[in-house]
Amino acid sequence: MLRGNKVGLRARHEDDIPTLRAELYDDVVNASRSEGGPWRPITPGSKDPRLVVDDTAQGHVPFSVVELAGGTLVGTATLWGIDTHNRSAHIGLGLLPSARGKGYGTDVVAVLCHYGFVVRGLQRLQIETLADNTAMLRSAERNGFVREGVLRCAAWVLGEFLDEVLLGLLARDWKPDAAA
Numbered sequence: 001m002l003r004g005n006k007v008g009l010r011a012r013h014e015d016d017i018p019t020l021r022a023e024l025y026d027d028v029v030n031a032s033r034s035e036g037g038p039w040r041p042i043t044p045g046s047k048d049p050r051l052v053v054d055d056t057a058q059g060h061v062p063f064s065v066v067e068l069a070g071g072t073l074v075g076t077a078t079l080w081g082i083d084t085h086n087r088s089a090h091i092g093l094g095l096l097p098s099a100r101g102k103g104y105g106t107d108v109v110a111v112l113c114h115y116g117f118v119v120r121g122l123q124r125l126q127i128e129t130l131a132d133n134t135a136m137l138r139s140a141e142r143n144g145f146v147r148e149g150v151l152r153c154a155a156w157v158l159g160e161f162l163d164e165v166l167l168g169l170l171a172r173d174w175k176p177d178a179a180a
């Protein structure tokens, strides 16, 4: 398990799946804002890759996020789009509603940076988020990500086009304890 100050990132367990499905992916607003695509229900027992992890897939590393104190599941985190030529990847995360606003998101970003830069030897990490997602923007910026551009009207979200912000962090600029 990868450890931050408040949360740990570990493998997906079978009994994480019902909670993640109910609290993240069955929530139409949350899923529509986070997924970059149209919401549709996930059938119980399906092998949807957001829930069921394929350990052989090379470009994509999904984690379950747990509280270090007690081990309670609080969300998901992913290093995705891993490009071993350009040594870059994207990060994504989603916390259960009850776990938001407690500093966990900032800590998850810190742990994903450690995984990307130290464990995987990457040189660039990238995040795309909706321009009104203040908590995600702050979680990224607290860890040293800088805004590199605005993708105007890039996301169709529940009846309107919203801007996305693209943020990047280079290994040479990363300060491991920046958000601690």
Ligand SMILES: CC(C)(COP(=O)(O)OP(=O)(O)OC[C@H]1O[C@@H](n2cnc3c(N)ncnc32)[C@H](O)[C@@H]1OP(=O)(O)O)[C@@H](O)C(=O)NCCC(=O)NCCS
Residues within 6 Å of the ligand: 030, 033, 034, 092, 093, 094, 095, 096, 099, 100, 101, 102, 103, 104, 105, 106, 107, 128, 129, 130, 133, 134, 135, 136, 138, 139, 142
């Ligand atoms: C985005 C998300 C991961 C952030 O994690 P979090 O644990 O809620 O955020 P933190 O508690 O670490 O807070 C980070 C910063 O945002 C601020 N913040 C938190 N919630 C906020 C809110 N609802 N509105 C405005 N600011 C907020 C905090 O005050 C903190 O600011 P600071 O660094 O200036 O002190 C989490 O809220 C979440 O899972 N949201 C739904 C899914 C999502 O949007 N995923 C990202 C898709 S790209």
